[in-house]
Structure formats: structure tokens, C-alpha cells
Amino acid sequence: MATEASAIEQTVAEAERALRGYSGHDVPDDKLLRDCVHCGMCLPTCPTYRLTGSEASSPRGRLWMMRAVADGRLDLLDDAFDEQMYQCLNCRACEAVCPSGVQYGPLVEAARSQLEQHRPRPAWQRVARRVALRFPFDDVRRMRAMVSGLKLYQRSPLPGLLRKSGILRLLRLETLEAMVPPVREPALISGEESWEPDAATNRAHLFNGCVMSTVFSDVNRAAGRSLAHNGYATNVPARQQCCGALFVHAGMMDEARRLARINIDAFESAGEGKIVVTAAGCGAALKEYDHLLKDDASYRIRAKAFSDRVVDVSELLGTGDLVQPGGDVSLDVTFQEPCHLAHAQRISRQPRTILEAIPGLTLTEMRESSLCCGSAGIYNIIRRDMADGLGDRKAESVRDTGVSTVVTANPGCHMQLRTSLRRNGVEADVIHIAQLLDRAYGGQHAAERGDWAFTRGDAPHQSTGKS
Amino acid sequence: MDRTQLIADLERICGPTNVRSVPSDLLVYEYDGSVDGAVDTERPLAVVLPDSTEQVSAVVKLASHNGIPVVARGAGTGLSGGAVARGGGIIIALTRMERVLRVDPVSRTALVEPGVINLELSQLVAGQGMFFAPDPSSQKACTIGGNVAENSGGPHCLKYGVTTNHILGLEVVLHDGDVVWIDAHGPGAAGLDLVAILVGSEGMLGIATKVLVRLMPSPDSVHVHLAAFGSMDDAAAAVTSIIGAGILPASLEMMDHLTIEAVEPAYHAGYPMDAAAVLLVEVDGTRQEVAETSDRIAALCREVGATSFRSAASPAEQELLWKGRKMALAAMGRLAPNYYLHDTVVPRTKLTETLQSVNDISRDFGLPIANVFHAGDGNLHPLMLFDRRRDGDVEKVLEASHALIHACIEVGGALSGEHGIGSEKRGYMELVFTRDDLVAMAGVKDAFDPRGLLNPEKVLPKGYVCGEVRALHNQAMAQKHGIHPM
Numbered sequence: 001m002a003t004e005a006s007a008i009e010q011t012v013a014e015a016e017r018a019l020r021g022y023s024g025h026d027v028p029d030d031k032l033l034r035d036c037v038h039c040g041m042c043l044p045t046c047p048t049y050r051l052t053g054s055e056a057s058s059p060r061g062r063l064w065m066m067r068a069v070a071d072g073r074l075d076l077l078d079d080a081f082d083e084q085m086y087q088c089l090n091c092r093a094c095e096a097v098c099p100s101g102v103q104y105g106p107l108v109e110a111a112r113s114q115l116e117q118h119r120p121r122p123a124w125q126r127v128a129r130r131v132a133l134r135f136p137f138d139d140v141r142r143m144r145a146m147v148s149g150l151k152l153y154q155r156s157p158l159p160g161l162l163r164k165s166g167i168l169r170l171l172r173l174e175t176l177e178a179m180v181p182p183v184r185e186p187a188l189i190s191g192e193e194s195w196e197p198d199a200a201t202n203r204a205h206l207f208n209g210c211v212m213s214t215v216f217s218d219v220n221r222a223a224g225r226s227l228a229h230n231g232y233a234t235n236v237p238a239r240q241q242c243c244g245a246l247f248v249h250a251g252m253m254d255e256a257r258r259l260a261r262i263n264i265d266a267f268e269s270a271g272e273g274k275i276v277v278t279a280a281g282c283g284a285a286l287k288e289y290d291h292l293l294k295d296d297a298s299y300r301i302r303a304k305a306f307s308d309r310v311v312d313v314s315e316l317l318g319t320g321d322l323v324q325p326g327g328d329v330s331l332d333v334t335f336q337e338p339c340h341l342a343h344a345q346r347i348s349r350q351p352r353t354i355l356e357a358i359p360g361l362t363l364t365e366m367r368e369s370s371l372c373c374g375s376a377g378i379y380n381i382i383r384r385d386m387a388d389g390l391g392d393r394k395a396e397s398v399r400d401t402g403v404s405t406v407v408t409a410n411p412g413c414h415m416q417l418r419t420s421l422r423r424n425g426v427e428a429d430v431i432h433i434a435q436l437l438d439r440a441y442g443g444q445h446a447a448e449r450g451d452w453a454f455t456r457g458d459a460p461h462q463s464t465g466k467s
Numbered sequence: 468m469d470r471t472q473l474i475a476d477l478e479r480i481c482g483p484t485n486v487r488s489v490p491s492d493l494l495v496y497e498y499d500g501s502v503d504g505a506v507d508t509e510r511p512l513a514v515v516l517p518d519s520t521e522q523v524s525a526v527v528k529l530a531s532h533n534g535i536p537v538v539a540r541g542a543g544t545g546l547s548g549g550a551v552a553r554g555g556g557i558i559i560a561l562t563r564m565e566r567v568l569r570v571d572p573v574s575r576t577a578l579v580e581p582g583v584i585n586l587e588l589s590q591l592v593a594g595q596g597m598f599f600a601p602d603p604s605s606q607k608a609c610t611i612g613g614n615v616a617e618n619s620g621g622p623h624c625l626k627y628g629v630t631t632n633h634i635l636g637l638e639v640v641l642h643d644g645d646v647v648w649i650d651a652h653g654p655g656a657a658g659l660d661l662v663a664i665l666v667g668s669e670g671m672l673g674i675a676t677k678v679l680v681r682l683m684p685s686p687d688s689v690h691v692h693l694a695a696f697g698s699m700d701d702a703a704a705a706v707t708s709i710i711g712a713g714i715l716p717a718s719l720e721m722m723d724h725l726t727i728e729a730v731e732p733a734y735h736a737g738y739p740m741d742a743a744a745v746l747l748v749e750v751d752g753t754r755q756e757v758a759e760t761s762d763r764i765a766a767l768c769r770e771v772g773a774t775s776f777r778s779a780a781s782p783a784e785q786e787l788l789w790k791g792r793k794m795a796l797a798a799m800g801r802l803a804p805n806y807y808l809h810d811t812v813v814p815r816t817k818l819t820e821t822l823q824s825v826n827d828i829s830r831d832f833g834l835p836i837a838n839v840f841h842a843g844d845g846n847l848h849p850l851m852l853f854d855r856r857r858d859g860d861v862e863k864v865l866e867a868s869h870a871l872i873h874a875c876i877e878v879g880g881a882l883s884g885e886h887g888i889g890s891e892k893r894g895y896m897e898l899v900f901t902r903d904d905l906v907a908m909a910g911v912k913d914a915f916d917p918r919g920l921l922n923p924e925k926v927l928p929k930g931y932v933c934g935e936v937r938a939l940h941n942q943a944m945a946q947k948h949g950i951h952p953m
Contacts, residue, residue: 061495
């Protein structure tokens with residue numbers, strides 16, 4: 001018995017010696033980790049905890065695990081650790097309610113970066129992961145090419161045929177295909193369009209994004225027009241790139257930093273004025289460039305200045321100064337709060353201010369409006385079960401309101417809501433808040449009426465109407 | 468029993484995905500909401516997440532058969548270590564049992580599973596003009612089952628009473644896995660009030676799997692006032708004079724200057740930063756009653772020298788005033804990395820005196836202590852602020868705690884108003900209770916749990932548990948009756 005016990009002790013001791021801790025770059029900040037006093041106030045806000053009831057799937061549990069790795073009590077490469085760091089949707093709902101102000105987002109991102117650096121993955125997996133993210137997001141031109149292809153595809157008879165043939169299911173592309181809404185307008189190319197009100201009082205620079213400038217270019221144009229309506233001379237600075245949020249979420253920090261530097265350069269040359277974002281996920285990432293580049297001596301201060309200029313379109317317009325829309329938009333809507341708007345950026349009131357200002361529109365709040373819908377960047381593509389569970393829960397909340405339209409403010413949510421509603425047989429449209437506001441201002445017809453001038457290329461103040 | 472076999476049996480009962488058994492999965496069940504240092508962490512043998520009474524019963528039966536301790540756990544927000552498994556037991560996490568089974572608006576009751584979140588029950592029935600009265604600060608996260616175990620209080624318990632006043636019946640899994648339904652038959656009913664024994668028993672007597680709760684009618688009108696004072700004494704005097712005038716506010720909460728410093732910058736609740744203390748007073752009832760009472764309270768506060776008196780104009784403003792109070796404990800993270808919260812209760816007439824003692828202890832030990840508490844019922848919440856990574860801080864806090872508890876008990880106080888004893892304060896039980904008291908409590912424990920397998924090493928001090936109990940009891944009886952045991 002004694003020998004058995006000592007043998008166990010020896011094995012435990014050896015295992016403990018072999019525990020791998022954090023090393024290299026992006027180590028989770030020990031001081032930030034210890035801000036957590038494990039009070040548990042975050043639990044009910046966490047989507048994965050709500051679905052599982054499991055402490056490991058809670059923010060408190062994950063922080064405790066991160067701390068255990070730092071303290072040498074848990075192996076960095078333990079499967080449970082890997083699972084939890086990636087099961088997290090990084091929706092940041094926990095952060096918004098944390099009474100101790102724990103900065104969960106940066107911590108989980110650092111932990112992921114640690115796993116990226118140290119987890120031995122088969123070479124092909126490493127390459128596949130990198131290519132899958134890098135190819136479309138590393139350069140917005142590639143995204144544009146892909147989306148043009150998609151648009152051609154959507155307008156051809158192919159979708160119907162492929163769906164019928166079952167090929168999509170075979171290739172597991174069914175969800176992806178269903179998620180993407182019809183691409184309505186040509187891509188918005190940075191540097192090529194701007195919106196100039198007759199009497200501009202302010203300047204704004206639109207952050208174009210990758211998915212927003214291609215799949216949702218109609219939303220970006222709607223935002224540009226709405227900004228102009230509110231006195232902002234708005235352009236889309238050239239040479240900007242994807243915000244890098246998906247890389248940050250995946251722990252691929254170097255790729256994210258490369259994009260961040262490009263964007264900082266691009267918006268510095270654009271001159272003064274707010275940087276206006278139409279995607280909550282991008283906005284949250286852009287506002288954290290200062291954290292991302294905190295160890296970069298030549299960009300640290302510029303990153304802070306950049307982040308300070310970033311605003312969400314609803315944050316900028318949803319105030320008492322909003323120019324009252326005249327057009328009637330008779331719709332019953334509910335508002336799905338994107339996590340990266342409500343939690344990461346704490347913007348909750350302003351979008352509602354906009355919705356309440358639109359004549360004819362009725363806002364009915366849904367249950368759990370700020371609970372994650374399951375989109376979370378590319379989470380819904382790689383973790384179907386959890387994402388579908390959350391999507392179903394969301395669809396039921398929408399169903400109970402009985403509205404015809406769900407308003408949101410982020411492309412990921414937009415696409416996830418579309419599929420979730422369809423899967424659950426809920427007949428409701430999804431629309432971006434900027435599109436609603438634009439509609440209330442009269443949309444592109446307002447430009448034709450001469451309310452403000454839409455310009456393209458080098459021809460400022462020349463009203464061209466719809467592109 | 469072989470551990471592998473045990474895990475296999477648990478998986479058979481709850482389903483493989485609802486059993487945790489590898490060390491890294493158990494790591495996150497080694498703590499609850501208690502302060503590091505005051506309660507030791509400990510990894511359980513296994514964790515199960517059942518979703519029915521039958522599963523809970525089967526797990527308890529299996530554990531009992533094998534002599535393995537079991538610990539029921541809700542959201543794990545408790546502050547006295549109650550949900551930490553001592554001695555390598557099985558944790559039964561009831562978080563998946565979160566269904567509201569029935570709401571009866573006529574008799575104003577709800578039958579709920581133990582994992583239902585306190586605030587979400589109130590939100591669910593708000594549309595029917597009702598609410599669940601116990602409202603601990605953790606109400607956004609804590610569960611009804613946990614409230615039952617700890618007999619939780621909250622600001623509104625001044626008027627409405629604590630959890631035990633709101634529980635009408637319980638379905639309980641007993642120590643051997645048997646399931647019984649225990650009713651509180653209503654006031655004046657004959658028979659032993661077993662519900663009253665179960666509520667607040669901290670998981671030592673049984674595991675509640677269904678809870679029949681009383682719901683209160685939402686008041687027609689609610690006013691929230693904030694009175695600021697130039698000294699703690701003045702604020703305490705206001706409390707005494709409000710209660711002395713025969714007014715029973717829904718809640719009467721005090722916060723001192725240090726608390727205001729933590730809360731105001733975090734939540735912008737509108738507490739004056741220059742006040743030495745503020746009182747948060749909520750009055751509810753009919754419109755006329757509330758208006759009159761509010762006027763009387765305002766007058767009484769001014770009489771004892773309130774520097775300002777403000778009433779929340781809108782529900783949003785009321786919520787904001789409350790937010791500062793509800794989030795106060797956790798906002799302490801902004802002043803110091805760690806805090807240690809006490810929960811002693813003193814007679815209301817001794818408030819001024821006790822607050823002075825707390826002040827002295829703070830000075831003597833060189834330890835900042837914030838006070839945020841249920842002044843109306845004398846339930847103190849002194850928060851000792853420290854940094855556990857600084858050498859000697861933890862020891863200093865534990866010593867100061869000792870002094871503080873002594874000071875409160877000396878004026879006729881109690882150890883805990885609402886947070887429970889758990890493992891954190893069991894060492895202090897002998898300060899407050901005589902040996903006979905403890906033997907009597909141990910006798911109750913013994914009657915419900917003869918083998919001491921339900922949440923062991925909690926509440927009763929060492930030497931008052933399990934097999935020792937009967938011997939102690941016999942000894943005490945023998946002494947009392949002048950019999951000399953063999």
C-alpha cells in the first residue's frame with residue numbers, strides 16, 4: 001500500500017514537473033488574471049455556460065484555468081484547456097457585467113496565442129488554418145474577388161441545382177452557402193467613393209472592412225449617406241485593410257498586427273475626423289489596437305490615437321443631435337445587440353435612440369437581446385453544435401416578439417440570424433441599423449433630390465446617384 | 468469502490484457528458500465565491516450535472532452505498548465555502564435543473580427547480596405583478612437552491628423577511644437517496660416545521676430538488692431615496708430614528724465613504740463623493756402610503772443632520788442608485804486586489820458603537836475596512852481590503868477578522884446574517900454557541916444524515932460531527948441528569 005501510494009506520488013510529481021506554462025510572446029497578463037475574485041457574477045451572461053451549466057464553460061472557470069496554467073497547476077497543452085479557450089465565443093458579455101473590471105477579452109486572446117505558438121498541430125492543419133484565414137482576410141482584394149464570384153454564383157441557376165443535387169451537403173458547404181445574403185451592390189472600393197453634404201460641419205472616415213465592403217457594401221453606402229445627412233463629410237480612405245479581428249480571435253497576433261499597422265497608416269494619411277465603423281466586431285478590434293500594439297515602440301502611441309478616433313456608426317449618430325428622419329418606415333422590429341457592440345464597446349442605448357427616432361417604426365424588445373446569437377466570427381462555421389444551440393435559442397426569442405424584422409449591426413450576427421431564423425421557420429428579415437436609418441432619410445433618392453452629393457473617384461460634389 | 472467503476476456508474480446515471488472526472492475538469496470546481504485564503508480550495512472526486520430528481524437520487528444512493536460524501540452546488544457564488552467539497556466528495560451541480568415548473572398567480576406561488584436563477588424568477592413573474600422577495604447582491608447569478616441552503620437575505624429582507632419566510636415546500640433527496648416532499652403547512656399548522664429546519668441547513672441535511680416558493684405582489688408604488696451624511700454616527704442615528712418612528716421601509720442600506728469611493732467612479736450611481744456615509748432607503752406600498760412615508764423619512768434624515776436628501780425621479784434612476792449598492796462588494800476590486808467580507812449582525816441599538824470598533828480595528832491593524840450593509844436589520848458587511856500577494860497581509864486579515872468577530876459578539880451579535888457558516892466560520896461557532904447548543908444541532912444533523920456524508924466538515928465545529936455526535940450527546944445527557952457513563 002505504502003509503495004503504491006509513493007508510486008502515485010512520484011507519478012504526480014513527475015507530471016507536475018512536466019507541466020508546460022506560458023512562454024514566448026502574448027503571455028496572459030498575470031495582474032489582469034488576478035483581478036478575478038471568482039464571485040460568479042459573470043455566469044448567467046455567458047452563452048456557453050447557459051447552454052451547458054458547466055463551470056468549465058464559464059468565464060470564471062476559464063479564468064481559473066488560465067491562472068492554473070500560470071501557477072504551474074495545469075498543463076498549457078491540456079486538452080480541456082484547449083477546448084475551453086476555443087469553446088469561448090469571446091462575446092465579452094462577462095466583461096460588461098464584471099464588478100471587478102476583469103479584461104477577459106485580451107486574456108482569452110493571449111491564451112489562444114499561447115496555444116497557437118505551442119500546440120503541436122499536424123503540419124497540414126497548421127497550413128490549412130493559416131490559409132483558410134489568411135487567404136480571404138489578409139488582403140481585401142482577394143475577398144473582393146471571392147465575393148464577385150459569389151455574386152455571379154448567386155445570380156446563376158447554380159444554387160438551386162447544387163442544393164437539389166446534394167453536392168453542397170456533401171462538401172459541408174450548405175450552412176456557409178445559406179448564411180450569405182444576396183450580394184446586392186458592387187463592392188465599395190476604398191478611396192473611390194465619398195458623401196459630401198452641402199454644409200459639412202464635420203469630417204468622418206468610413207472603415208470599409210472586408211466582409212462589409214463586399215457582401216454588405218449596401219450597408220456601408222447607407223451609412224455613408226446617413227452620415228452625410230447628419231453633416232459629416234464622409235470618405236473611405238484608400239489603402240485600408242481588414243481590421244484583423246478574426247486573427248486576434250484565433251490567437252494569430254502577428255497577422256493581426258500587420259493589418260493594424262496598415263490601417264493606422266491609412267487613416268493617419270486621411271487626416272482628422274472620426275473613424276466610423278459599421279461592423280461591431282471590427283469596431284471592437286479597432287478600439288483595441290492600442291492593446292494589440294502595446295509592445296511596438298513605433299506604433300504604440302499612434303495606435304492609441306487611432307483607437308481614440310474609432311466610433312460605431314450608431315454610437316456617433318444615436319445621440320440627441322441626430323437629424324430627425326422624415327420618412328415613414330412602418331415596420332415592427334426587434335434589436336439583436338451584437339456582442340461586440342453591447343459588451344465589448346458597451347454601446348446599448350444609442351442604437352435604440354436611432355430606432356426610436358424613426359417615424360412609424362415600432363421596437364419590441366426580445367428576451368436576452370444581448371445574449372450571443374452564436375455567430376462569433378467564424379465560430380458558427382467551426383463549432384456548429386454550440387452555435388446552432390444559441391441560434392435556435394435566439395430564433396425562439398425573435399418568434400415570441402412576433403416582429404417582421406430583426407435589426408442588428410454586425411455582419412456575423414446578420415448572417416447567423418438569417419440561417420437560424422430560416423432553420424427554425426421564423427419568417428423575419430434581418431437588416432443593418434444603418435440601412436433602416438438610411439431608408440428613413442429617403443435612401444439614395446435623397447441624393448438624387450440633392451440633399452447631399454454622392455461622389456465617386458476624383459469628381460467631388462458631383463451627384464451621381466446610385467452607383 | 469474502484470474509482471473507475473464509480474465514474475462508470477455515475478456516467479450510467481447522468482449520461483457520460485454530464486460527469487466530470489479528469490483532474491483538469493475538476494479544477495474549476497475547487498472554489499466558490501469565497502475569498503482566497505479564508506476558504507481552502509479542494510478538488511472534488513467527481514462532479515455530476517444531473518437533470519432530474521431521479522438522477523440526483525440515484526447519485527446520492529450510489530454515494531451513500533459506497534460511503535462517499537456528496538455536496539450540492541448551485542452557481543457557486545456563496546461566500547463561506549459551502550459549495551467546496553471537503554474530503555474528496557462528489558459535487559452534484561444543479562445548474563442544469565433550471566426549469567420553472569409551475570407559476571400560480573392566484574395562490575401566488577411557483578414550483579421551481581433548484582438551478583433557477585433568483586432574479587430570472589422575479590423577471591419571469593413580473594408581468595403577472597409578482598416578485599420573489601429574497602434579493603441577495605448576487606441575485607443576477609445565484610440560484611434558488613443556493614438561497615434555500617444559505618437562507619439568503621438581501622436588502623429587501625428588512626420588510627419581507629429572509630428566504631425561509633418564502634419557502635412553502637421542498638422536494639428533498641435524503642442521505643440514502645430517498646425522495647420526500649416536505650410541506651410548510653402554513654402559519655399555525657400542527658406538526659414539526661421541517662421546512663424551517665431544511666432552509667439554511669447549508670446542504671447538511673438533504674438536497675432540495677424542487678422548491679415551492681411564495682411570490683409577493685408587486686407594490687403599486689416604489690420610491691428610492693438617497694440621504695448623505697457628514698459622519699457615520701449621523702447616518703446610524705437616522706437609521707435608529709426611522710425604525711424608532713415605527714416606519715418599516717422595504718430596505719435601509721448604509722454605505723461608508725470608502726465604499727462610495729469604490730462604487731461611484733465605477734457605476735456613476737450619483738452618490739456624493741464628499742459624504743462620510745449614505746443611506747439608501749426604499750419605500751414601497753400604495754401610492755399615498757409611499758408618498759407620506761417618504762416625506763416622514765426625509766424629515767427624520769434632515770433632523771439628524773443629513774447633508775442632502777435626493778429621491779430618484781424615474782425607474783432608471785432608481786435602478787442606478789441600486790446598482791451602486793448591489794455591485795458594491797465586487798467593485799472593491801478597484802480599491803484592492805482582495806477583500807474579505809464579514810457578515811456579522813449586531814443589535815440595531817449597538818450600530819454606532821460597533822462601527823466605532825470596526826474603525827478602531829481598521830486603525831490598529833492598518834487595514835482599510837469598507838462598510839456597506841443592511842443597516843435596517845443591523846446586518847454588517849465590513850470589507851477588509853488587502854493584497855494577498857503582499858507578505859503578511861493574509862495573516863493580518865485573519866487576525867483582524869478575529870478581533871472584529873469578537874467585537875460584534877461582545878455586543879450581543881451573531882456570526883452571520885445571510886452568508887452562512889460553511890467551512891469559513893465553523894471555527895467561530897463555539898464563540899457564540901454553548902456546547903449544549905452545538906450538541907443539539909449535531910443531533911439534528913445526525914437524525915438527517917447518520918453517516919455524515921452530506922456536505923461534511925461544514926457549519927459544526929470539529930468534534931461535533933458524525934460518529935462523535937452520539938457519544939457527545941450521551942455524555943451531555945448523562946452530565947445533565949447526573950448519570951456517570953461507563
